[in-house]
Amino acid sequence: MEDRSIRILDLKKTILEDNDADADLLRSELKKDKTFYLNLMSSPGSGKTTTLKATIAGLRDSLRIGVMEADIDSDVDAKAIAALGIKSIQVHTGGMCHLDADMSRQGLRAIGTDDLDLVILENVGNLVCPAEFDTGACKNAVILSIPEGDDKPLKYPLMFEKADVVLVNKIDALPVFDFDLEKFRENVRLRNACCPVFPISAATGEGVDAWCAWLLQEVRTFLE
Amino acid sequence: MEDRSIRILDLKKTILEDNDADADLLRSELKKDKTFYLNLMSSPGSGKTTTLKATIAGLRDSLRIGVMEADIDSDVDAKAIAALGIKSIQVHTGGMCHLDADMSRQGLRAIGTDDLDLVILENVGNLVCPAEFDTGACKNAVILSIPEGDDKPLKYPLMFEKADVVLVNKIDALPVFDFDLEKFRENVRLRNACCPVFPISAATGEGVDAWCAWLLQEVRTFLE
Numbered sequence: 001m002e003d004r005s006i007r008i009l010d011l012k013k014t015i016l017e018d019n020d021a022d023a024d025l026l027r028s029e030l031k032k033d034k035t036f037y038l039n040l041m042s043s044p045g046s047g048k049t050t051t052l053k054a055t056i057a058g059l060r061d062s063l064r065i066g067v068m069e070a071d072i073d074s075d076v077d078a079k080a081i082a083a084l085g086i087k088s089i090q091v092h093t094g095g096m097c098h099l100d101a102d103m104s105r106q107g108l109r110a111i112g113t114d115d116l117d118l119v120i121l122e123n124v125g126n127l128v129c130p131a132e133f134d135t136g137a138c139k140n141a142v143i144l145s146i147p148e149g150d151d152k153p154l155k156y157p158l159m160f161e162k163a164d165v166v167l168v169n170k171i172d173a174l175p176v177f178d179f180d181l182e183k184f185r186e187n188v189r190l191r192n193a194c195c196p197v198f199p200i201s202a203a204t205g206e207g208v209d210a211w212c213a214w215l216l217q218e219v220r221t222f223l224e
Numbered sequence: 225m226e227d228r229s230i231r232i233l234d235l236k237k238t239i240l241e242d243n244d245a246d247a248d249l250l251r252s253e254l255k256k257d258k259t260f261y262l263n264l265m266s267s268p269g270s271g272k273t274t275t276l277k278a279t280i281a282g283l284r285d286s287l288r289i290g291v292m293e294a295d296i297d298s299d300v301d302a303k304a305i306a307a308l309g310i311k312s313i314q315v316h317t318g319g320m321c322h323l324d325a326d327m328s329r330q331g332l333r334a335i336g337t338d339d340l341d342l343v344i345l346e347n348v349g350n351l352v353c354p355a356e357f358d359t360g361a362c363k364n365a366v367i368l369s370i371p372e373g374d375d376k377p378l379k380y381p382l383m384f385e386k387a388d389v390v391l392v393n394k395i396d397a398l399p400v401f402d403f404d405l406e407k408f409r410e411n412v413r414l415r416n417a418c419c420p421v422f423p424i425s426a427a428t429g430e431g432v433d434a435w436c437a438w439l440l441q442e443v444r445t446f447l448e
Binding site for chain 1: 267268269270295296297298300319321348349350351352353356368369370371372373375376378379380381382394397400401
């Protein structure tokens with residue numbers, strides 16, 4: 001299954017006691033390095049990789065972008081990203097359901113951030129555990145797709161509390177599924193009053209411009 | 225948010241060292257009690273609750289069914305099940321991303337299994353962690369829905385290795401998504417050579433009869 005053109009890093013388990021402090025340290029290192037680190041989280045199958053591809057297309061003329069694909073196993077997504085000619089690395093968590101700050105740092109060192117303005121982590125597909133561990137990212141983005149249902153902020157509260165931005169993906173499928181976008185916005189607000197919500201279709205491109213504009217602004221503010 | 229008509233149990237964290245041994249013990253207790261315990265796992269939003277409702281409709285004339293709804297928080301699903309007049313309980317994991325055997329036992333004791341042939345656990349929506357902990361269930365069922373993509377057995381290998389049966393839900397959405405059912409079957413077989421795969425639409429009822437017939441046979445064999 002393995003494609004040798006994809007660089008694969010097996011992450012070492014973190015031995016640090018205080019991940020929160022380490023995450024703050026990583027953010028200060030990133031600030032110094034002038035690299036914005038975005039943590040992209042979602043369930044399996046909500047369209048992280050397609051959203052990543054659409055985001056790269058929207059921002060590659062403005063920013064130097066790198067991608068860390070995290071997976072328990074496989075390099076399915078890394079192949080898709082490498083095909084775009086984007087600097088990328090596949091990190092394997094060795095069965096772990098999340099990344100923490102030190103695992104992030106291992107990946108960032110391996111990819112090399114000197115020539116990158118923005119590194120996007122495609123975290124392990126999981127709406128639960130990744131929210132419990134600060135990766136040291138500058139911002140956390142959560143994708144929820146239409147087929148998953150508008151009640152998910154009630155059922156996975158921590159993920160939506162930790163989000164700095166929420167993308168509602170697959171809005172082209174709205175006619176097929178019983179998903180109330182206004183109800184979803186209300187449910188997000190119950191957890192996270194000021195979190196912006198961008199409805200998008202990564203597949204058709206609808207709404208992607210607004211999301212890319214938001215992200216570009218965040219990156220520029222951080223890099224200043 | 226809380227509806228007092230729903231019984232909610234806050235699970236205690238397990239202190240047992242050897243969950244695998246405890247899971248085997250729970251299975252022997254269940255065999256003696258003549259109660260079949262089914263562990264239903266999937267991502268958030270793949271249709272666990274809708275599948276549960278369709279399964280109850282298909283089997284309630286043949287079996288006495290109870291339901292344990294596991295959630296980190298909320299009682300959204302328990303309300304839906306209670307509305308069917310089915311014996312049910314909401315168990316809260318207190319932030320934990322999975323249930324183990326002792327947490328299962330706490331829930332089974334609270335619901336009371338004397339008058340039940342089949343208890344279905346709707347596990348926490350998560351394709352990663354629940355697969356790592358044997359709940360003591362007689363069988364593990366995994367639901368994967370069409371919008372999630374046919375590559376998921378490659379990306380979440382342990383979940384598909386632990387499955388005794390796989391349901392492919394939302395097949396009514398096949399025309400809208402790029403999902404190859406044969407490719408998916410192949411990907412399941414790579415992880416789990418003999419695992420039966422049932423394509424269903426819990427919403428329209430398509431394929432539900434075959435799944436219910438399989439489950440009824442498993443329950444009857446266990447109860448004999």
